[in-house]
Amino acid sequence: MEDHLSNGNSQMFDFKAFVYRAISYWKWFVLLLIVGLYVVYQQNIRREFPYTLEASLTVQDDKNPLFTSNTSLVFNYGGISGKVQEVLLNLKSRKHHEKVVDSLNLYLTYSTQGRFYKTDIYGSQPFKFVGLDSAYQVIGQPIKINFSDANTFTLSYDFGEATKVTAQNYLDKSIKTIALKTPTFSKSYTLNEYIDLPFFKGSIVKIKAKAKAIAINTDYFIQYNNFNSTVSSFVNNYAVTNQQGSPLLVTRLTNKNKAKIVDYINTSVFILERDQLQRKNQYAINTVAFIDKQLARVKGQLNRKADSLNDFMRSNKIFDLENESTLLSAKIEGYNDQKEILNQSLLSYDLLKNYLLTSQDFTSFPAPALQGIDDPNISASISKIISLSIQKSTLESSVRDNVSVFGDLNNQIESLKNVMLENIASVKTNIGYQIQSINSKIYSSESQYSTLPESQQKLEAIEREYLLSQSTYNLYLAKRGEADLIKASNISDIILIEPAKDIGQGRNKVNLSIRYVFAVLAALIPIIILAFIITFFDNKIHVPSDLEKLANIPLLGVVGKNDTDNNLAVFNKPKSAVAEAFRAVRSSLQFIYKKHELEGTKTVMVTSSISGEGKTFCSINIASVFALSGKKTVLVGLDLRKPKIFGDFDIDNSIGAVNYLIGQKNLSEVVQKTKVEHLDVITSGPIPPNPSELLIGEQMDRFIEELKANYDYIVLDTPPLGLVADAFELIEYADASLYVVRQDYTKKEMLGLINDKHNKGEVKNISFLYNFYDQKGKYGYGYGYGYGYGAYGNGYHENEVEKLTVLNKIKGLFKK
Structure with a gap:
């Protein structure tokens, strides 16, 4: 039993030995700590802190006064809250940031060499590189520019031992590999001279406002970066915040160059305003295009009716009707007015049908297409389609295109559209019956003209056809005028309240002292782990x-x-x-x-x-x-x-x-x-x-x-x-x-x-x-048995070790 306990104890982890072993490695801890603190210090003095600037914008419900009540933006967008969320998602979307990066060419960086790092000089560079649009430009490699005078510079690069480089076309964003003839290059050029290298094509031009800022014999660096990586860097450092229920949005961007932050944020809002306004105007644009087609057709009919009327009156020398036909004509005119109203309804249904058949986005319906639509089934279907379209538009900003939810939404929208088309066809049929009834009444009234001279009857018929065509033409002209007026009067719902601005903001403050704590932990943890591993697997006897x-x-x-x-x-x-x-x-x-x-x-x-x-x-x-x-x-x-x-x-x-x-x-x-x-x-x-x-x-x-x-x-x-x-x-x-x-x-x-x-x-x-x-070994245990009294034995034992110098003591620490 005792033997069993003894063997069991030998397998237990010796925590005391572990502690003393860890303490015995103090000299390595000191060495690692010195190295760690030095590394942290060097990193701290080389750290370039970024800036963070912000802009404020608000999303308003700017209703066009020419819109009818059933086409207000509140109805179309689901209220101001829904519109804010849509704007917020657009600002965060990668597609939006790609537009901004492309607009500002932010994949091209300009820098100068500082003491510890290259400094981004965007916004203050005295020149710019105008690259060939269709060319492939080398990415990830700096091209050095050194001006020997105001117009002459030396272009050089050193790619080390590379035999090929990666280049990108910034029109279609394609990437390919280009072989190098030589990894180093140096040649003199003048400003505006075309540079024709296999992977670097374009010319360097002076920025007039900063022409005097070119520093002679100073190294400038031009570098193209991967487009997708550049966009990702801005997406990761771009933030949009919104307080629940508030139309106010605050955009923030963190970057090492303040001028780049200002341009990026303001351009981001500008592109958002432009896209949003263009989307609102698209409804009117589609309506105008449809009406223009109808006007061309009706205008041809009107011209033919006018020619017929003029020819008949000249040939028969008739210039006025008899007084006895006045009352009959008024009665027929009343029927024609009723018929006119029905024709206007038919036109509205035709506009709505055309919009359903030609449009892809149903988040809003154009005003001309909804005037005269009083069928409750069609109005209900419009509301459902708008709701589903808003849901789809919101998901497109945050969900992949190939997920099943888009198919479900498209199927629901398509089903509702088919129901609306059937309802429109049914309503148009009903209106057709009403027009037929009115036509019958008109025919009955016209039969009363049999007592009138035949020439007067023919003249009356031609004149009525002409007036009808002219009325239809005037109706289309009015609708087109409404659409143009709506387009011209549209304004963006996004208002930039406080643009991003450089007003002397300082760099972001970061507490670097915590890094020294991590340096201490980085030196301590390996020592503890090493001591634990050695102690755990150590099976030697170290103390009596x-x-x-x-x-x-x-x-x-x-x-x-x-x-x-x-x-x-x-x-x-x-x-x-x-x-x-x-x-x-x-x-x-x-x-x-x-x-x-x-x-x-x-x-x-x-x-x-x-x-x-x-x-x-x-x-x-x-x-x-x-x-x-x-x-x-x-x-x-x-x-x-x-x-x-x-x-x-x-x-x-x-x-x-x-x-x-x-x-x-x-x-x-x-x-x-x-x-x-x-x-x-x-x-x-x-x-x-x-x-x-x-x-x-x-x-x-x-x-x-x-x-x-x-x-x-x-x-x-x-x-x-x-x-x-x-x-x-x-x-x-x-x-x-x-x-x-x-x-x-x-x-x-x-x-x-x-x-x-x-x-x-x-x-x-x-x-x-x-x-x-x-x-004095690793474990620091004292023991008796007549040995190990240390300094207390002075005078009783021979002086076994000669007095060491400080240098020898230090050397001895690392020999153990």
């Missing part, structure tokens, strides 16, 4: 306290970093902190021996998980502290596969424990003296083919017995327990075993094997020895 979570084996001591040239730390610097740490280990071992009431020679075995954890270093110095205390000590190298200890003592490894174990040499022949008093060393000797078998034989028992007979302390330097099983075979010879763990090197899972053996009771009297402890 980790051992308490990973195993039930006690910690015997903590040994610091070895700063000497070899492993003889105790011998070379007996007053160092490392030497004191090994003395503390010696004391702890003696306590273990005393606790188990061991007498005579004491044996200690030193092992570890893998190679490189400092097992040999610990073995040498543990043996050294025992020897320096006056006890006869022998250090035995039993790591037969990878012998090491001979190098630190400058002794030969040709003869050692292997020679004794195979019976070649006796004990006195394998023992070698060292420069450490009371310390002998038995190296491992030549590498044998069967090291495990040598360590478990009877010869090994005799070897240990002989050593116990000659020495007070025996230190066994054994192979890594995690790699080979040799160390397990030697545990039975040891009174105490030390398992070396190295800081920032030993992995947590490596302790699983020895912990399992200890929990099962297969290994006893074993303790951890924490090696290579660095109290």
